[in-house]
Amino acid sequence: MTQRAATEPMGADPRDHEALALEGITVRFGPVTALDGAHCTIRRGTVHAILGENGAGKTTLMRAAFGWLMPDAGTIRLHGAPVTFRTSAEAIAQGIGMVHQHFMLIPAMTVTENIALGGRGRFDAGTTAARITAVADGAGLPVDPVARVRDLAVSAQQRVEIVKALVRDARILILDEPTAVLTPDQATELLRWVRTFADAGGTVVLITHKLREAFAVADDLTVLRQGRTVLSAARALVTEAHLIEALTGAGVGPGGAGGPVPYHPMPTARVADAPEVDDPAPVLRLDGVRYVDPRGVTRLRAVDLAVYPGEILGVIGVEGSGPRELLRILAGRLTPTTGRVTRPDAVGFVPEDRLHDAVIPSFSLTENLVLADGGEARGWMDWSTWRTITRDLLATADVRAAGPDVPMATLSGGNQQRFVVGRERRRAAAALIVEHPTRGLDLTASARILADLRALGGNPRPAVVFHSADLDEVLAVATRVVACFEGRVREVSPPSDPTDRTPYTRAMTGSVETTAVSSGGTR
Amino acid sequence: MEALLIPFLDATIRTATPLAYAALGELVTERSGVINIGMEGIIIAGCLGGLVAAGAGGAAMGFLGGALAGAGMAAIFAFFVLRLRADAIITGTALTLLGLGLTGTLYRGLFGLEGAALGTPSIAPIALPGLSSLPLVGPVFFTQTGMTYLLYLFVPALAWWLARTQAGLALRAVGESRAAALAAGLDVQRLRWGAILFGGAMGGLCGATLVLAQVGTFTEGMSAGRGFIAIAIVVLGRWRTVGTTLAALIFGGAFALQYLLQAAGWALPYHLFLALPYLLTLILLAALRGRAEAPAELASQESWSRA
Numbered sequence: 001m002t003q004r005a006a007t008e009p010m011g012a013d014p015r016d017h018e019a020l021a022l023e024g025i026t027v028r029f030g031p032v033t034a035l036d037g038a039h040c041t042i043r044r045g046t047v048h049a050i051l052g053e054n055g056a057g058k059t060t061l062m063r064a065a066f067g068w069l070m071p072d073a074g075t076i077r078l079h080g081a082p083v084t085f086r087t088s089a090e091a092i093a094q095g096i097g098m099v100h101q102h103f104m105l106i107p108a109m110t111v112t113e114n115i116a117l118g119g120r121g122r123f124d125a126g127t128t129a130a131r132i133t134a135v136a137d138g139a140g141l142p143v144d145p146v147a148r149v150r151d152l153a154v155s156a157q158q159r160v161e162i163v164k165a166l167v168r169d170a171r172i173l174i175l176d177e178p179t180a181v182l183t184p185d186q187a188t189e190l191l192r193w194v195r196t197f198a199d200a201g202g203t204v205v206l207i208t209h210k211l212r213e214a215f216a217v218a219d220d221l222t223v224l225r226q227g228r229t230v231l232s233a234a235r236a237l238v239t240e241a242h243l244i245e246a247l248t249g250a251g252v253g254p255g256g257a258g259g260p261v262p263y264h265p266m267p268t269a270r271v272a273d274a275p276e277v278d279d280p281a282p283v284l285r286l287d288g289v290r291y292v293d294p295r296g297v298t299r300l301r302a303v304d305l306a307v308y309p310g311e312i313l314g315v316i317g318v319e320g321s322g323p324r325e326l327l328r329i330l331a332g333r334l335t336p337t338t339g340r341v342t343r344p345d346a347v348g349f350v351p352e353d354r355l356h357d358a359v360i361p362s363f364s365l366t367e368n369l370v371l372a373d374g375g376e377a378r379g380w381m382d383w384s385t386w387r388t389i390t391r392d393l394l395a396t397a398d399v400r401a402a403g404p405d406v407p408m409a410t411l412s413g414g415n416q417q418r419f420v421v422g423r424e425r426r427r428a429a430a431a432l433i434v435e436h437p438t439r440g441l442d443l444t445a446s447a448r449i450l451a452d453l454r455a456l457g458g459n460p461r462p463a464v465v466f467h468s469a470d471l472d473e474v475l476a477v478a479t480r481v482v483a484c485f486e487g488r489v490r491e492v493s494p495p496s497d498p499t500d501r502t503p504y505t506r507a508m509t510g511s512v513e514t515t516a517v518s519s520g521g522t523r
Numbered sequence: 524m525e526a527l528l529i530p531f532l533d534a535t536i537r538t539a540t541p542l543a544y545a546a547l548g549e550l551v552t553e554r555s556g557v558i559n560i561g562m563e564g565i566i567i568a569g570c571l572g573g574l575v576a577a578g579a580g581g582a583a584m585g586f587l588g589g590a591l592a593g594a595g596m597a598a599i600f601a602f603f604v605l606r607l608r609a610d611a612i613i614t615g616t617a618l619t620l621l622g623l624g625l626t627g628t629l630y631r632g633l634f635g636l637e638g639a640a641l642g643t644p645s646i647a648p649i650a651l652p653g654l655s656s657l658p659l660v661g662p663v664f665f666t667q668t669g670m671t672y673l674l675y676l677f678v679p680a681l682a683w684w685l686a687r688t689q690a691g692l693a694l695r696a697v698g699e700s701r702a703a704a705l706a707a708g709l710d711v712q713r714l715r716w717g718a719i720l721f722g723g724a725m726g727g728l729c730g731a732t733l734v735l736a737q738v739g740t741f742t743e744g745m746s747a748g749r750g751f752i753a754i755a756i757v758v759l760g761r762w763r764t765v766g767t768t769l770a771a772l773i774f775g776g777a778f779a780l781q782y783l784l785q786a787a788g789w790a791l792p793y794h795l796f797l798a799l800p801y802l803l804t805l806i807l808l809a810a811l812r813g814r815a816e817a818p819a820e821l822a823s824q825e826s827w828s829r830a
Contacts, residue, residue: 068706087708088705088706088708089707089708089709090708092708098706100706102702104700104702104703104705104706104707105700105703106696106699106700106703106819107699107700107819108699108819109695109696109699113692113695113696114703116689116692117692117693117696117703117704117707117709118689118693118707118708118709119689119692120689120690121688121689122687122688122689123686123687123688123689123691123692124687
């Protein structure tokens with residue numbers, strides 16, 4: 001980057017020059033118009049945030065700029081000159097790099113092999129590795145060139161993706177939802193890096209749906225809605241209210257939700273009041289639970305935990321520190337190595353990867369409902385009854401679907417998630433385990449699913465345990481918070497100042513000031 | 524002991540040679556993320572192609588003819604799977620049936636009922652000067668046909684190409700993740716076309732070797748399941764060049780064992796010996812089940828047909 005900065009003409013502010021301009025970009029997928037004349041101009045040496053809900057066309061627009069797909073109409077200018085990219089290789093050759101939301105890395109190969117991919121002639125691992133190390137260290141993004149990608153943490157894989165672009169002399173970096181896979185600390189670090197990269201003369205396009213991120217780091221903002229650019233301006237000229245209005249618009253909502261959905265303001269760091277509980281018997285209980293994964297890594301050590309009816313237990317902790325295993329043991333998907341688990345026969349479970357673990361996208365809603373009931377339905381299938389049950393579920397869980405016979409794949413992410421939550425609630429009234437409730441959902445759908453979790457009814461009310469990488473989400477919904485750190489689970493006492501997050505971030509990074517979660521919690 | 528061992532090992536290398544050609548061809552195809560189970564049809568096409576071309580232009584022409592016939596069959600497979608997006612398993616099965624049927628028909632059409640002329644050109648073993656006089660190793664490894672010697676050169680060359688060239692890296696990447704390969708700007712279709720055609724040419728060489736270096740003539744169905752064994756060899760060899768070559772040797776040994784045991788006069792029905800390599804295939808595949816080292820794209824049927 002430093003060399004890059006030195007090559008910029010002295011004197012003039014590089015930000016006066018456009019790096020990448022997209023005008024009138026239209027992209028159609030069959031009958032669907034994904035982009036309808038979208039535009040934006042990205043200035044050199046800036047961070048430009050592209051905002052929009054899921055399906056607004058953010059990624060599609062940037063894929064067009066990256067040569068991943070050819071727009072049906074529109075012009076792309078690179079440093080002022082019109083360009084046409086037929087393949088992403090051509091865009092890469094012109095100094096554009098893109099880090100896709102789902103990393104384009106090959107798990108079975110080494111970092112060096114992954115980065116070398118796409119070159120010509122001999123492949124000399126030693127030389128390539130040396131070059132990678134030089135570029136990575138120069139950019140402040142340490143990577144191990146000989147490591148296999150499958151052995152790397154997600155954040156390290158992301159660094160590999162960025163280094164891959166830099167090794168190819170990318171001057172314009174497109175990052176698609178880069179913080180979605182990171183912990184809050186890692187996200188902060190990445191955004192800081194992005195800022196440094198831009199300050200040194202690089203150009204960054206940041207695709208995100210997190211407003212705070214865009215405000216924190218971007219120089220310019222572009223908001224897309226339903227394939228059109230509805231706002232494109234310098235950040236200094238935009239207020240949060242503008243943005244929210246631009247994002248959600250009036251009368252539009254994904255999945256035909258019927259009218260505008262009020263935006264839930266950025267939640268303050270406040271743990272909701274704990275519910276009054278009459279019944280002291282815990283629904284879920286772990287005693288001295290230890291879990292060693294198949295690779296021999298101890299994931300949980302000596303965990304004692306009790307969850308009571310009506311409680312919404314938020315689990316925080318970075319990836320790999322234990323939340324995933326904790327939730328899956330409570331859900332009955334994992335068996336602890338040692339220790340005792342007390343749980344009802346049926347525990348509802350909403351896994352993080354809906355489309356792989358919770359539903360079969362090509363099956364109808366009714367079929368997806370029946371499947372979850374496993375051994376319950378036997379012999380002759382009374383489909384009309386099941387269809388009625390499904391229809392009821394659609395009504396009670398407020399799932400927008402044309403009917404019980406449509407394939408799951410036709411539902412929007414938010415509706416799928418509500419369907420799964422509703423189905424699991426129907427199956428297991430006493431306890432519900434939810435992994436990353438808003439993963440892959442847009443702002444509106446996220447807000448709704450969180451509100452749904454808060455409002456779960458029943459008598460007695462269910463015990464809910466959920467984990468999210470977004471601390472705000474946990475604090476907005478949970479009645480009690482526990483933090484995982486290196487396989488230990490501790491309760492976090494709410495701070496006296498509700499906006500103070502330090503107790504939570506400290507708990508996730510192993511600093512003290514937490515109390516051990518006894519079977520009785522802090523009740 | 525040596526009187527039995529040397530002929531056995533010699534026969535092992537000799538029978539392993541065509542298997543190794545087919546298996547290495549299949550290896551390259553599979554490393555690109557496509558499984559071609561039509562190898563059987565490719566090999567039999569190589570047999571007939573080799574016979575016809577050798578009759579017209581000598582043994583060297585025969586190998587060229589075999590390779591072209593194999594590549595031609597593979598082109599049909601590639602056209603259906605890559606261009607028309609047909610199911611690879613169905614297409615491969617059809618290719619096997621097509622190859623077996625078409626060669627029988629063509630053979631009878633070309634040579635009538637009396638069969639091929641006995642004067643089919645063939646290649647004889649060449650004793651390499653010096654090396655062939657080494658004890659044990661000499662008669663086993665260095666008194667073989669040119670096709671075996673070519674294989675000695677080809678195996679390290681392929682291993683090097685896969686590991687040390689950008690093209691080899693690209694081929695492996697396409698087999699592991701089509702999406703990542705596309706993101707790197709690779710032409711997935713072209714790489715797969717190349718890998719399939721190469722696999723076909725290698726399968727054709729296998730067939731030509733059978734005819735011109737071993738059997739000396741063509742019989743209907745003479746590929747005798749070698750195409751399927753080649754696929755098993757690739758699995759046994761864990762999709763690696765050297766491993767696959769060694770696995771081909773094991774199967775060569777199983778074929779050779781049937782000669783050895785029959786020569787030793789075991790009073791067992793000879794069908795049992797004939798079944799030995801196939802039995803071995805089943806046993807080894809069952810013993811090696813599970814471990815996931817296959818190119819990841821092989822598991823994603825859908826991706827074979829997408830651009």
